[in-house]
Amino acid sequence: MASLEIGIIGLPNSGKTTIFNALTGAGATVQPFAASEVSVNTGIAPVPDERLAALAQVEGSQKLVPPSIQLVDVAGLQRGAGRDGGLSGEFLQALRAADALIHVVRTFHDDTVFHVDGRVDPVADAEGVDLELLFADGILLAKRLERLERAVKVGQKEAKAEADLLAELAAHLDAGATARTFPKRGELPAEVVLELLTLKPMLYVANTSESGDDELVAALRGYAGDAEVVAVAGRFEAELAEIEDPEERALFLAEIGQEEASAPRVAAAAFRMLDLITFFTAGPKDVTAWTVRRGANAVEASGKIHTDIARGFIRAEVIGADDLVRAGSRAEATKLGQLRVEGKDYVVQDGDVLNVRFNV
Ligand SMILES: Nc1nc2c(ncn2[C@@H]2O[C@H](COP(=O)(O)OP(=O)(O)OP(=O)(O)O)[C@@H](O)[C@H]2O)c(=O)[nH]1
Ligand SMILES: [Mg+2]
The missing domain is CATH 3.40.50.300 (P-loop containing nucleotide triphosphate hydrolases)
Known part of the structure; x- marks a missing residue:
């Protein structure tokens, strides 16, 4: 798109x-x-998008990239x-x-x-x-x-x-x-x-x-x-x-x-x-908001980040931004069972924080 x-x-x-x-x-x-x-x-x-600053705080991100x-x-x-x-x-x-x-x-x-x-x-x-x-x-x-x-x-x-x-x-x-x-x-x-x-x-x-x-x-x-x-x-x-x-x-x-x-x-x-919907990638370097059309799957969403990531897509770890912010850290969210593993056909939801595993 x-x-x-x-x-x-x-x-x-x-x-x-x-x-x-x-x-x-x-x-x-x-x-x-x-x-x-x-x-x-x-x-x-x-x-x-107010979720951006909240996520940056959780991840200690240096840079914020809004939608x-x-x-x-x-x-x-x-x-x-x-x-x-x-x-x-x-x-x-x-x-x-x-x-x-x-x-x-x-x-x-x-x-x-x-x-x-x-x-x-x-x-x-x-x-x-x-x-x-x-x-x-x-x-x-x-x-x-x-x-x-x-x-x-x-x-x-x-x-x-x-x-x-x-x-x-x-x-x-x-x-x-x-x-x-x-x-x-x-x-x-x-x-x-x-x-x-x-x-x-x-x-x-x-x-x-x-x-x-x-x-x-x-x-x-x-x-x-x-x-x-x-x-x-x-x-x-x-x-x-x-x-x-x-x-x-x-x-x-x-x-x-x-x-x-x-x-x-x-x-x-x-x-x-x-x-449109917004999903995020978040880490210590940056938290970035990405935009896809509603209904896009995990592979399409990965393609927004990089075509190589879409091509080598294995799976995505997914958590809602609000859940992550509430939990305060990925470790805590994992303990609460909020971090999900999703495949290629997963339909990305507004506010998802994605961590994509891929082959190079
Ligand atoms: N006082 C006042 N002047 C304004 C305002 N907005 C625009 N102007 C003035 O109006 C003139 C035209 O503004 P533009 O933004 O160029 O208008 P435009 O619609 O792009 O015009 P075209 O591209 O020629 O069609 C400029 O002199 C602006 O400074 C406003 O909110 N208040
Ligand atoms: Mg003009």
């Missing part, structure tokens, strides 16, 4: 690159004006761009390659930052961008349907079932609903699943002023319905991401009355959206 990617979308100047920087600490250049060309920043955002997600920051989406032939190919390609989307919506007030409509209205902005995604999916479906209908005409009967299904989905999208809510989404062919933008899991980030913009955030939550909304004072947290000293960070946060940064909550929410 290639590493999973999350695309950041939103209107020009909504603060996508700023949020990207707050999440990754990458310090990418932010543009003061709407940029028209497609430029892409990619970076890694750590995902907070992470890969972010792709694309240029701003122009309203109307999804119609007439569609969003630019490069832009769509960047979005379609993403496994999930973070939709950045501006709630911050700042007269020096240009807004395409000259006002701050997060619900209208979010709706506008969501509509573009719907249009893009509509165009995709129309093209595919055309091909399928031609195939049906020349007698390819097997095309009929897919054409019917896609026509049903097209009607669903026309009514303004996303592919995520299409009751038969489980039956869609893989190529279509990969390309549909409104099928991707999505969460909203309200990019707020330092005051928090509570009313506007509440309005956005109302619009978002079941989708998660995380509020982040983007510019503030992008600056915060560059401060390493913990005391200095705490002082900086206290200035806006916050105890901790909000950006990590975005990373955590995005991680949950992808339905």
Whole structure:
């Protein structure tokens, strides 16, 4: 499994690159004006996991390696761009390659930052961008349907079932609903699943002023319905991401009355959206969090650590992180009978600490 990617979308100047920087600490250049060309920043955002520090304490580990997600920051989406032939190919390609989307919506007030409509209205902005995604999916479906209908005409009967299904989905999208809510989404062919933008899991980030913009955030939550909304004072947290000293960070946060940064909550929410699980390897040198899809077996998980370990896999010693932390040491956990020996087919569980035995 290639590493999973999350695309950041939103209107020009909504603060996508700023949020990207707050999440990754990458310090990418932010543009003061709407940029028209497609430029892409990619970076890694750590995902907070409190089991990491607890395990490090048990094992006396020197280094902590948290789980992470890969972010792709694309240029701003122009309203109307999804119609007439569609969003630019490069832009769509960047979005379609993403496994999930973070939709950045501006709630911050700042007269020096240009807004395409000259006002701050997060619900209208979010709706506008969501509509573009719907249009893009509509165009995709129309093209595919055309091909399928031609195939049906020349007698390819097997095309009929897919054409019917896609026509049903097209009607669903026309009514303004996303592919995520299409009751038969489980039956869609893989190529279509990969390309549909409104099928991707999505969460909203309200990019707020330092005051928090509570009313506007509440309005956005109302619009978002079941989708998660995380509020982040983007510019503030992008600056915060560059401060390493913990005391200095705490002082900086206290200035806006916050105890901790909000950006990590975005990373955590995005991680949950992808339905991934975390397992650990832990020793005196380091404790490392690894990411696999839910349902992965012990061999697949070993392959995350090293392909040689997967190839030479013999067995894995497994203990849940919480059990290990509670027991206080591996020796104690062994005495309690909590350390299990598992084979190749073992389905790895979230929080497992693995010690893989392998042939070289
Ligand atoms: N006051 C304030 N300004 C912000 C905030 N977030 C971003 N900005 C400013 O808004 C402008 C645009 O921010 P970017 O992060 O470049 O926005 P973007 O969505 O990446 O823009 P494009 O890539 O051009 O689509 C910059 O001048 C930022 O400093 C914020 O939370 N508060
Ligand atoms: Mg940008």
